[in-house]
Amino acid sequence: MSDQDRILIIGAGNEFRSDDAVGPVIAKKIYQLYSERVKYIKDISDSTNLIEHWKNRKYVFFVDAVCSGSEPGTVYRFDALNEEIPENIGSNLSTHTFNLGEAIELARNLENLPENLIVYGIECINFDFGQCFSKEIKPAISKVIIKLKNEIDELVYVS
Amino acid sequence: MKGKSIKVNYLARVEGEGGIHVKVRGDEVKDVKLNIFEPPRFFEAFLRGRKFTEAPDITARICGICPIAYMMSACHAMEMACGVKVEGPIRDLRRLIYCGEWIESHGLHIYMLHAPDFLGYDDAIKMAKDHGDVVKQGLKLKKIGNDLMVLLGGREIHPINVRVGGFYKVPKKKDLRDIAEQLKWAREAALETVKWVSTFDFPEFERNYEFVSVNHPDEYPFNEGRIVSNKGIDIPVEEYLDHFEEHHVEHSTSLHASVKERGTYMTGPMARYALNYDKLSKISKEAAKEAGLGKTCNNPFKSIIVRAVEILYACDEALRIIQNYEMPDKPYVDVEPKEGVGHGATEAPRGTLYHRYKIDGKGVIKDAVIMPPTSQNQPSVEEDLTEFVSKNLNLPHDELTWKCEQAVRNYDPCISCSCHFLKLTIDRE
Structure with missing residues (x-):
């Protein structure tokens, strides 16, 4: 299996809703850095398709904006297959089908989970129309990119 | 039985948010309300002043499940x-x-939202544990x-x-x-x-509906045709x-509709099927027959079979369209604005x-x-509930509540469209 088939970055969020764009922007950045090694998707308009995207993958990274009332710029990391996902991460993937937690549960019951699923969240504050990030979250974006780079470097090195 | 209430505060497995309140006094259903409490969305108001070419893209935003219906009608x-x-x-x-x-x-509706009702699961996620292959098939079909x-x-x-006029770009034959x-x-x-859905257990329940649908002389309706009903509208x-x-x-924050002369009517798969059965393809007619459907289906719980057909x-x-397709020279017809009034009625999955x-x-x-x-x-959902609860008051409360939710899901309601929606209350005293 090539690295590209093994590693998938998913960026959830709307690129035209200010801070909500952290997911797609980070996923794209990682793809630009590792275009030979990873695949990325950023348009998750139907969460049931997530299962199709991540099944048979070895490593999946999911990045999304979070709005929980914590300090803006707070970075969260979850091992989604072994920890409970807070409801406010991946909750707005679709108003019609499933949130991230439900998609994971469905995939678990269908035995279509990836081997590893890591979720990164960044606490955001501005979800208005626009294409600029709030100054409070810019450092968090860089931080998550570095963390993801480290994780992927390790994976590639190990393989 | 003196009285009771069936209450579902937030009905699950429907598109959007709303609820149901059924009020029972003695052996009589006194009131049924389909409460739609989502705020109105004012699309009709903010379309005013926009260009006629913008209507398909603006109205598509009314619904994430049936945007094509909005685009086509516009x-x-x-x-x-x-x-x-x-x-x-084109x-x-x-x-x-x-x-x-x-x-x-x-x-989506058959496999993920409605089938769990018939098989006794709270949702498709739990159903997937015991019926993994079925859910995988449903997801693949949907995809x-x-x-x-x-x-x-x-x-x-x-x-x-x-x-307006067609597409921006059309596909090649390949x-x-x-x-x-x-x-x-x-x-x-x-x-x-x-075949699978026809094996489900269906409650014995039928109503004398006024079915309303688009009707075209040569084809099962999607885009065009006259508006017909089984009670004389043509x-x-x-x-x-x-x-x-x-x-x-x-x-309800969503408007109700009625036939001026008579009142409640039903639109959607059962109506299309009853009014356009002869336009179905051969394989669809055969499958319907094998599934036990006649040319008309009046049991709303069997709407799941009609949807499958x-x-x-x-x-x-x-497949027929693809086989006969020839790429057009131009992906759209030019449409110049002209003062006037235009009407469009097309068949969304829900009606x-x-x-x-x-x-x-x-x-x-x-x-x-x-x-x-x-x-x-x-109004048809409310009448179904009134009649269904009246005939099934002796069912245990939980079972009756379950069946009432199921009765609403028979319609695959899209509350995002009607303004959003669901939540059931059966009130008995």
């Missing part, structure tokens, strides 16, 4: 206002993208519908390739040939789906508002979706009327 209405008729391959592609929406929407929407519309939710292989699998899967789409009216009720039809029709626009000579929208199928079906 396009047809605008083309009527401007005196343009779209024919040939018209066929409109039917094709509609096939994608039916496969995707019906697939093929989505793929067809992506191919023709640019993306599956809120497509961006539909315009693009369609590639998806045909998937559709052949989908057709087989749809056939299995019809009108051109321009006369829609002469026969149907919307009215506000206190318990319609998926089968959509796959079959999509007839009517649009009416008045535009000025520069193509600016002066006013708009949109009647989504869920709004039109709300």
